[in-house]
Amino acid sequence: MSLRIVVCVKYVPDATGDRHFAEDLTTDRDAVDGLLSELDEYAVEQALQIADAADDAEITVLTVGPEDAKDALRKALSMGAHKAIHVEDDALHGTDVFGTSLVLAKAVEHAGFDLVVCGMASTDGTMGVLPAILAERLGVPQVTQLSEVSVADGKVTGRRDGDAASEQLEASLPALISVTDQSGEARYPSFKGIMAAKKKPVESLDLSDLDIDEATVGLAGSWSTVDEATQRPARTAGTIVKDEGEGGKQLAAFLAEQKFI
Numbered sequence: 001m002s003l004r005i006v007v008c009v010k011y012v013p014d015a016t017g018d019r020h021f022a023e024d025l026t027t028d029r030d031a032v033d034g035l036l037s038e039l040d041e042y043a044v045e046q047a048l049q050i051a052d053a054a055d056d057a058e059i060t061v062l063t064v065g066p067e068d069a070k071d072a073l074r075k076a077l078s079m080g081a082h083k084a085i086h087v088e089d090d091a092l093h094g095t096d097v098f099g100t101s102l103v104l105a106k107a108v109e110h111a112g113f114d115l116v117v118c119g120m121a122s123t124d125g126t127m128g129v130l131p132a133i134l135a136e137r138l139g140v141p142q143v144t145q146l147s148e149v150s151v152a153d154g155k156v157t158g159r160r161d162g163d164a165a166s167e168q169l170e171a172s173l174p175a176l177i178s179v180t181d182q183s184g185e186a187r188y189p190s191f192k193g194i195m196a197a198k199k200k201p202v203e204s205l206d207l208s209d210l211d212i213d214e215a216t217v218g219l220a221g222s223w224s225t226v227d228e229a230t231q232r233p234a235r236t237a238g239t240i241v242k243d244e245g246e247g248g249k250q251l252a253a254f255l256a257e258q259k260f261i
């Protein structure tokens, strides 16, 4: 039977752009271009490798986000995923991690799955907690922060590298994993892949399709609130140390003064 893999990918504001908060203290997503979170490219890559090693596998990429978030899905499809699900609804504006995980859980259940693959963190929120909450909502084991993954005999196994030790972990399917940026470079979409992606199916769903009550998402339904956001002061010019024989000493004195050494 086909191995059903769902990869959660997030459409994020480009970190090189000028990012702002909107008046309601949510991220102003219209003010800056977006892209597929780079860390989620590793999740797509691992799903492709797992699918390549399986006899028969189907990869669905899933995102919760605004209209433009389709771009993130197209990129994943052009890398080789088979189909996509886009959850978009005006009522989602301002949804926090708990609401987002609820919507993702319903959409993953709608797709049907044996394995859910997430990135280790988004490059905007960078909480890294969504995979754990999503696994809890789905009622399946979670094996997070993996730098090596394989699937065989109804189990997912992988290595998690910590500061002091590496752990070898295993979970029986259905399960959820998240993968790190050490798991293997993500492939570039080929021209053939980009052309093929244009024809791959993208299913659009809203809250009513997933039977989700609007009151449980959006700013009003969020468990966490942003109370205040202030612009960071502009960077000041750094200190330039000219090396005329005494550069090393000056550098050490500067670091000592800043209490770095």
Ligand SMILES: Cc1cc2nc3c(=O)[nH]c(=O)nc-3n(C[C@H](O)[C@H](O)[C@H](O)COP(=O)(O)OP(=O)(O)OC[C@H]3O[C@@H](n4cnc5c(N)ncnc54)[C@H](O)[C@@H]3O)c2cc1C
Pocket: 008, 009, 010, 011, 025, 026, 027, 037, 039, 040, 043, 062, 063, 064, 065, 066, 092, 093, 094, 095, 096, 097, 098, 100, 104, 117, 118, 119, 120, 121, 122, 123, 124, 125, 126, 127, 128, 129, 130, 131, 224
């Ligand atoms: C349109 C939109 C508006 C938002 N507005 C707010 C807001 O006002 N206030 C607020 O607190 N948060 C808001 N968020 C952020 C949203 O709540 C976060 O996506 C969620 O909290 C996950 O946290 P994170 O971004 O830190 O992800 P992490 O926990 O760091 O993400 C880990 C992994 O989870 C998966 N993932 C995360 N988010 C998504 C997603 N949306 N779709 C698919 N996969 C995903 C990816 O695989 C990712 O690598 C908004 C998000 C979107 C898409």
